[in-house]
Amino acid sequence: MRARVFVTLKRGILDVQGTAVKRALEGLGFTEVKDLRMGKVLEVELELQDAARARSRLEEMCQKLLANPVMEEFSVEIVDNGTRPTLPERARGD
Amino acid sequence: MRARVFVTLKRGILDVQGTAVKRALEGLGFTEVKDLRMGKVLEVELELQDAARARSRLEEMCQKLLANPVMEEFSVEIVDNGTRPTLPERARGD
Numbered sequence: 001m002r003a004r005v006f007v008t009l010k011r012g013i014l015d016v017q018g019t020a021v022k023r024a025l026e027g028l029g030f031t032e033v034k035d036l037r038m039g040k041v042l043e044v045e046l047e048l049q050d051a052a053r054a055r056s057r058l059e060e061m062c063q064k065l066l067a068n069p070v071m072e073e074f075s076v077e078i079v080d081n082g083t084r085p086t087l088p089e090r091a092r093g094d
Numbered sequence: 095m096r097a098r099v100f101v102t103l104k105r106g107i108l109d110v111q112g113t114a115v116k117r118a119l120e121g122l123g124f125t126e127v128k129d130l131r132m133g134k135v136l137e138v139e140l141e142l143q144d145a146a147r148a149r150s151r152l153e154e155m156c157q158k159l160l161a162n163p164v165m166e167e168f169s170v171e172i173v174d175n176g177t178r179p180t181l182p183e184r185a186r187g188d
Contacts, residue, residue: 006135021136021160030155035139041100042115045129061124066115 001046001054002079007067008039042066051078095140095148096173101161102133136160137173145172 009015015037022036048054055076062074103109109131116130142148149170156168 008135008137018136024159025155028155028158030151032141032151033138033155034141035137037137039135039137041102041133041135042112043102043129043131043133044127047126047128057124057126061119061122061127064122065118 001048001051003044003046003054003058004077004079005042005044005058005062005066006039006075006077007042007062007072008037008074009071010073013071054078095142095145097138097140097148097152098171098173099136099138099152099156099160100133100169100171101136101156101166102131102168103165104167107165148172 018036018038021038022033025033025036044058046054046057048057055078058076059074062076063069067074112130112132115132116127119127119130138152140148140151142151149172152170153168156170157163161168
């Protein structure tokens with residue numbers, strides 16, 4: 001079972017890194033960027049078959065280790081259960 | 095238009111941070127984690143209406159600034175065009 005865990009700063013917390021990247025993009029002419037926030041993504045491969053169980057374990061990992069509950073929020077996405085990929089088509093960097 | 099950009103180390107590159115997190119999880123009893131890789135996610139809000147145009151601009155941003163083409167790969171996901179959210183249901187950390 002493959003899953004993705006997103007850990008991002010809560011909305012109220014100033015995202016210094018995201019602000020710096022947005023400014024750098026503007027300097028390169030990418031003025032269409034209205035907002036940009038940076039976070040972490042964890043691509044996880046689990047030895048579990050049940051999606052509900054996987055989600056619950058990943059949420060537990062976030063609470064215990066992966067996210068700082070004061071400043072960060074997290075979300076879990078089950079990517080596939082080994083048989084059926086559910087990701088939208090993606091363009092890979094070469 | 096909202097989009098997400100993922101920047102991750104290429105498969106051949108050792109992910110030291112991911113390895114450390116995997117080991118820490120094992121220490122906490124999460125032994126079902128077979129593989130774990132860490133990357134960056136950028137949540138971007140663009141002043142663009144056309145999804146194809148947005149994707150193309152975001153890929154350009156990755157090539158010019160966001161990703162290191164030697165070590166990293168990137169992918170772009172259009173999350174919504176302002177009308178219809180296409181994200182799967184997600185569990186938010188409080």
